[in-house]
Amino acid sequence: MGEPIRILVVDDEENFRSTLKDFLSEYDNEVLTAENGVEALEILDKFDVNLIISDLRLPIMDGITFTRKVREKGKEIPVIVMTAYASIETAVEAMKSGAADYITKPFKFEHILFIIERVLETKKLRELAGKSEYYRKLSNIDDLTGIHNYRFFKEMLKHEIERHSRYNRPLSLLMIDIDNFKEVNDNYGHLVGDQVLKQTAHLLKKSIRSCDIVSRYGGEEFAVILPEILPDEALKVGERIVQTIPCHDFKVADTNIGKEISVTVGLASFPKDADNAKLLIENSDKALYLGKQAGKNQVFVFANIGLQMKV
Ligand code: GH3
Ligand code: MG
Ligand code: MG
Secondary structure, three states, X not given: OOOOOEEEEEOOOHHHHHHHHHHHHXXXXXXXXXXXXXXXXHHHHHOOOOEEEEEOOOOOOOHHHHHHHHHHOXXXXXXXXXXXXXXXXXHHHHHHOOOOEEEEOOOOHHHHHHHHHHHHHHHHHHHHHHHHHHHHHHOOEOOOOOOEOHHHHHHHHHHHHHHHHHHOOOEEEEEEEEOOHHHHHHHHOHHHHHHHHHHHHHHHHHHOOOOOEEEEEEOOEEEEEEOOOOHHHHHHHHHHXXXXXXXXXXXXXXXXOEOOOOEEEEEEEEOOOOOOHHHHHXXXXXXXXXXXXXXXXXXXXXXXXXXXXXX
């Protein structure tokens, strides 16, 4: 067996309990015992246990109910159930209620060692898989604001453009840049600036639909992908954002920023203004730039650039 662990044995037969305890203890495991599910649940409240071996036929509370209650407690402790009937139905039912594995009685004690090892190994593998998924997700998230980062944005935009292209659907991109953000940093300090970025990200998230994807593009710039939307509707979303931000009372400890934050938004639409991701970013960026030049705190639409030039 691997490293010594703490095992809880639940069985109403005194003799069986103590023999199994002696056997498992020989391998340096710490073994706790309970004669029914209620007593076992009390032990779980007091001790950290690595593994449970429980009979299915128990007084007061049957093994399946007990297993379910362990799960309901939110404890990730593997439960191996022992069943006297070699019926596959009972075993299946036990597995459905959350048991990690089962063994039919009577069994050779050496056999349970093998099952314990397999169950613990599976648990470890599952934890590792969960962790790598967690880290993968982390690397798609911007540390400061908690929204998606540039890397994720780029991946998603490419993916969405492909999808929209396939189904011939419209999509828009908003590039959003905080106005005069340098002044916020200069006047209140970088840490306050960070808080403003965080609150802005939160406000953006609140202003969009759940299918829209908001990311931090970099610095004080954000990008919002609006799938399945016509340019006119996308303009409305942009306008709502431009109106929302200056209405928000930015509260950062010991400062008096209040309602002095505004943003400029550049809008470009697929397929009208660009037929690929790179060009869509470039064109929404151009629109943003012209919005800044035109006085900030507004949405500027890429498609209108030509019209503005002619005026
Ligand atoms: P404009 O209205 O033209 O956008 O002016 P601006 O001052 O917002 O733009 P500029 O590009 O001159 O300045 C952006 C500033 O954003 C400079 C940089 O120090 C600051 N900044 C970028 N990333 C962060 C960050 O993570 N935290 C803080 N506090 N500031 C940041
Ligand atoms: Mg700016
Ligand atoms: Mg900027």
